[in-house]
Amino acid sequence: MLKIISKLALRILGWRLDGKLPELDKYVLIGAPHTSNWDSVYGFLGAGAIGLRFKWIAKQSVFPGPLSPILKFFGGIPIDRSVRSSIISRMVELFNKRDKFVLGLMPEGTRSKTEFWKTGFYYIAKDAKLPIAFAFLDYGKKRVGIADLILHPTGDIERDMVVISNFYKGMKGKHPEKQGKIEVKPVE
Template identity: 45%
Template sequence: MSFEERKPSWISRLFRKALVGIYRRHGWRAHGVVPEPRKFVLIAAPHTSNWDFVYFLGLTDELGIRPHFMAKSSLFRWPWKNFMLDMGGVPVDRSSSKNYVQQMVDEFQRRTEFMLTIAPEGTRDTVKAWKTGFYHIAVGAGVPLVVGMMDYPSKSGGLGPAIWPTGDYKADMAKVAEIYAKVTPKHPAKGMTAVLAKDEE
């Protein structure tokens, strides 16, 4: 049974419901239109707080989408396997001859709907450069980049417009930076200083 056909366990549904409940009680609201077809790389940035996960989950629930995320294959073992799959996890085999970029490109080709969430910073701390794997996945899969946004002062967030990668990383990231300049993260000092910097994968 594929992820799209899975029925999440009651534990997973309860966990998601609890987090979405927190999102709603805190007064957040979603905006934006989900691109069609629903196959894209969703950029989750800037990631400056653990609260980002809670509000991101609530925003995507309100928008009616269930994004996926990558995780090392060792996490998809008992007793966590079903929970990880229910939450949208996609196992990545680090021992495989294929690197994780190619594994995700293959996932895009295999699925009819796939919204892959990636936090290019890789940490909540300030970083000097984004890791560029998210960009290479989008290029390899022939799918757009979609900016995920959370503006803490207005308690709103959602999805920005689809940006089709041209192969010119710096020019494409300038478009991403322009969108992110309109939102304020929970900790602005850790914001978007690294968006135009390029890190080698």
């Protein structure tokens, strides 16, 4: 039923659904570009339309009182962002405990323009020895979906980010002026 409702909603809103679910039991799913609160709406509709159930993480303050159980029902996992390394190890542990698990993340980490992408998604996938799949929103063409492209992290994050950047090149967020370059912060 959720598939039908999601497909209908996307059609009414004028969006096209592209791609299909990866034939994998476990993977990290990154979504970009992220420039608006509407990204989550279209992202959840796209996921519903292809039958994807996934978990996502957000800072604890997003899970207030009575909303917390609802957000958790829809896959939310509250986290303490002040301890970066524990987030990565906690997510790797969750992957290791389950036979099927998809973790959806928006590496820009915010709707504002960023100079660099957050790299937690990469290290979660690398440490859990899992592939990275690519979800996308392209407001320019009104497309939402998951690409056929699967990236197996090599450990060379800069090289792998070139693959990621090339995939998302040309896709427009709702507010293109808020899109930053797809790069990682250089190690000093």
